[in-house]
Amino acid sequence: xxxxxxxxxxxxxxxxxxxxxxxxxxxxxxxxxxxxxxxxxxxxxxxxxxxxxxxxxxxxxxxxxxxxxxxxxxxxxxxxxxxxxxxxxxxxxxxxxxxxxxxxxxxxxxxxxxxxxxxxxxxxxxxxxxxxxxxxxxxxxxxxxxxxxxxxxxxxxxxxxxxxxxxxxxxxxxxxxxxxxxxxxxxxxxxxxxxxxxxxxxxxxxxxxxxxxxxxxxxxxxxxxxxxxxxxxxxxxxxxxxxxxx
Amino acid sequence: xxxxxxxxxxxxxxxxxxxxxxxxxxxxxxxxxxxxxxxxxxxxxxxxxxxxxxxxxxxxxxxxxxxxxxxxxxxxxxxxxxxxxxxxxxxxxxxxxxxxxxxxxxxxxxxxxxxxxxxxxxxxxxxxxxxxxxxxxxxxxxxxxxxxxxxxxxxxxxxxxxxxxxxxxxxxxxxxxxxxxxxxxxxxxxxxxxxxxxxxxxxxxxxxxxxxxxxxxxxxxxxxxxxxxxxxxxxxxxxxxxxxxxxxxxxxxxxxxxxxxxxxxxxxxxxxxxxxxxxxxxxxxxxxxxxxxxxxxxxxxxxxxxxxxxxxxxxxxxxxxxxxxxxxxxxxxxxxxxxxxxxxxxxxxxxxxxxxxxxxxxxxxxxxxxxxxxxxxx
Ligand SMILES: Nc1ncnc2c1ncn2[C@@H]1O[C@H](COP(=O)(O)OP(=O)(O)O)[C@@H](O)[C@H]1O
Ligand SMILES: [Mg+2]
Numbered sequence: 218x219x220x221x222x223x224x225x226x227x228x229x230x231x232x233x234x235x236x237x238x239x240x241x242x243x244x245x246x247x248x249x250x251x252x253x254x255x256x257x258x259x260x261x262x263x264x265x266x267x268x269x270x271x272x273x274x275x276x277x278x279x280x281x282x283x284x285x286x287x288x289x290x291x292x293x294x295x296x297x298x299x300x301x302x303x304x305x306x307x308x309x310x311x312x313x314x315x316x317x318x319x320x321x322x323x324x325x326x327x328x329x330x331x332x333x334x335x336x337x338x339x340x341x342x343x344x345x346x347x348x349x350x351x352x353x354x355x356x357x358x359x360x361x362x363x364x365x366x367x368x369x370x371x372x373x374x375x376x377x378x379x380x381x382x383x384x385x386x387x388x389x390x391x392x393x394x395x396x397x398x399x400x401x402x403x404x405x406x407x408x409x410x411x412x413x414x415x416x417x418x419x420x421x422x423x424x425x426x427x428x429x430x431x432x433x434x435x436x437x438x439x440x441x442x443x444x445x446x447x448x449x450x451x452x453x454x455x456x457x458x459x460x461x462x463x
Numbered sequence: 464x465x466x467x468x469x470x471x472x473x474x475x476x477x478x479x480x481x482x483x484x485x486x487x488x489x490x491x492x493x494x495x496x497x498x499x500x501x502x503x504x505x506x507x508x509x510x511x512x513x514x515x516x517x518x519x520x521x522x523x524x525x526x527x528x529x530x531x532x533x534x535x536x537x538x539x540x541x542x543x544x545x546x547x548x549x550x551x552x553x554x555x556x557x558x559x560x561x562x563x564x565x566x567x568x569x570x571x572x573x574x575x576x577x578x579x580x581x582x583x584x585x586x587x588x589x590x591x592x593x594x595x596x597x598x599x600x601x602x603x604x605x606x607x608x609x610x611x612x613x614x615x616x617x618x619x620x621x622x623x624x625x626x627x628x629x630x631x632x633x634x635x636x637x638x639x640x641x642x643x644x645x646x647x648x649x650x651x652x653x654x655x656x657x658x659x660x661x662x663x664x665x666x667x668x669x670x671x672x673x674x675x676x677x678x679x680x681x682x683x684x685x686x687x688x689x690x691x692x693x694x695x696x697x698x699x700x701x702x703x704x705x706x707x708x709x710x711x712x713x714x715x716x717x718x719x720x721x722x723x724x725x726x727x728x729x730x731x732x733x734x735x736x737x738x739x740x741x742x743x744x745x746x747x748x749x750x751x752x753x754x755x756x757x758x759x760x761x762x763x764x765x766x767x768x769x770x771x772x773x774x775x776x777x778x779x780x781x782x783x784x785x786x787x788x789x790x791x792x793x794x795x796x797x798x799x800x801x802x803x804x805x806x807x808x809x810x811x812x813x814x815x816x817x818x819x820x821x822x823x824x825x826x827x828x829x830x831x832x833x834x835x836x837x838x839x840x841x
Contacts, residue, residue, distance in 0.1 A: 265798055266798075267794055267798075268794075288797070289794055289797040289798050290797045290800065290801060290802050290803065293797065293798050293799060293800040293801075294800055298798075298799075299798055301795075304795060305789065305791040305792055305795050307792045307795060307796065307810065307813070308813065308814075309810065309812075309813025309814045309815075309816065310792075310796070310809055310810055310812075310813035311813070314809060314812070314813065315796065315799060315809070318799070318800075318801065318805075318809070319799060319800065346813070347795075363799060367799065367800065
């Protein structure tokens with residue numbers, strides 16, 4: 218589904234990704250790990266097409282199509298979606314306005330989204346400005362709700378657990394599971410995505426197929442999520458850094 | 464055709480189909496079952512003046528002056544002294560004015576809106592009119608005023624004196640939609656008086672900016688508990704010069720006023736003002752907000768919210784902010800599938816709607832149109 222080849226990116230003149238290679242096949246959800254500032258968010262924002270993340274080398278393709286030159290809208294319309302780590306607030310624009318826009322073309326989904334809003338206890342957000350004055354957990358719920366209503370082919374979630382209390386973690390985990398659950402058309406195939414989180418609580422509830430570790434703008438290790446997580450929980454990223462130096 | 468032989472129709476359905484299409488752009492409906500009264504002035508001819516309700520009287524101003532000799536002085540030139548009028552009103556115009564007289568009788572709660580269309584086609588360089596609106600005690604009305612010039616029209620001038628009287632516990636919502644050709648000069652001169660417990664809401668929406676608009680409506684809240692709300696939405700573009708004011712005198716206790724101006728500048732000059740004058744125990748707030756979208760070299764917005772207090776119990780506040788659209792916000796919406804211009808429209812729409820609710824579908828529609836235009840960078 219997504220193929221990233223020797224991707225190099227700079228932000229404000231500073232190299233943040235130094236040759237990233239990543240392959241995410243359809244029906245798999247991958248986990249991206251790495252210390253703060255290693256470039257995880259940069260990778261995700263670059264895949265979405267945010268122009269501040271300037272691609273200086275390499276390429277991104279989706280289902281065989283090179284999307285390196287496409288703008289954000291084009292990528293979104295191809296089916297890439299993102300729940301941001303720190304989304305901006307959009308004053309004046311109500312969540313309802315954006316949801317209406319998204320659902321305009323998917324009337325069949327409206328009912329389901331309304332149900333979700335009820336389940337996630339989000340009715341009161343609908344008439345508030347997007348992300349404005351929301352708590353950490355509320356922002357995450359809103360971001361994931363938007364992803365759920367769009368049902369992107371490739372969904373990325375950047376630290377959906379950060380700044381969230383324990384009760385919300387449960388809810389957010391189940392929302393993410395709905396996001397990646399098999400669609401009617403392909404009952405045996407999961408959704409495709411890339412998840413950034415270090416929350417063992419969340420990872421106990423969400424199945425991931427493979428984990429990657431990013432250090433200083435490079436993917437230094439890929440493998441079985443449980444094994445890699447255990448290692449990191451034990452000894453932090455130190456071992457990854459040592460491993461990389463070997 | 465000379466003026467004398469034109470009959471004022473009393474049925475809006477007889478309007479030329481072309482005309483009715485144009486008028487619908489500014490909220491004028493030709494289905495008379497949707498309106499309680501209709502007045503249409505085309506250039507210098509009142510082509511329609513009718514009302515479907517006993518309690519609503521709608522007449523060409525000249526006819527009303529003949530019919531009611533109490534009008535002159537008490538109402539006509541009652542709020543705006545004739546001598547002070549800055550407009551070129553010579554005596555002949557003053558005696559046989561264009562414009563309308565609208566009266567809602569005591570206790571009448573009119574469900575359907577009334578409407579007045581002031582329409583310029585270009586066969587006349589100037590449209591000068593004088594309107595009087597009277598809401599008697601305990602009456603209620605929503606009035607839609609649509610002003611429009613034919614798209615082909617170049618130049619021209621629209622000058623209007625309006626005097627509005629809102630009686631005890633009466634309520635008027637006046638929604639004015641303007642859509643003028645590029646070089647038209649527009650100079651409304653409006654004054655409103657509100658008595659005890661009365662309420663006045665004035666919505667002003669400018670769809671296509673004229674060349675020059677200069678408007679400074681004045682409202683006097685003279686009765687205890689009277690209230691006024693001004694809300695304006697304007698889109699300025701290159702070569703337009705818009706000055707939009709609004710003075711409210713809070714002369715009695717428990718009066719309240721709110722002014723909210725919203726301007727989007729894609730060029731040209733916009734000055735938005737508001738002056739609250741507190742002379743009693745009252746509450747009032749004025750907010751002049753603006754948004755710049757590629758205003759070019761010469762485009763600007765100037766916001767001047769003003770407060771003048773004579774009374775220690777007058778609680779008055781103001782705010783003003785002018786900003787541009789943050790690119791992160793546009794990109795965020797694009798990441799949810801919107802095109803850049805759609806995202807800008809949605810943000811403009813949010814800005815225009817902010818803190819203002821219950822405008823009704825008609826106005827929501829107009830605001831959506833403005834937001835749409837702004838998204839195209841017009
Ligand atoms: N918009 C930005 N402006 C300046 N520096 C940035 C920006 N975004 C990211 N960076 C820098 O890029 C590096 C990687 O950051 P980021 O991708 O956010 O890491 P992570 O998500 O792994 O914590 C950091 O050094 C960060 O300071
Ligand atoms: Mg990050």
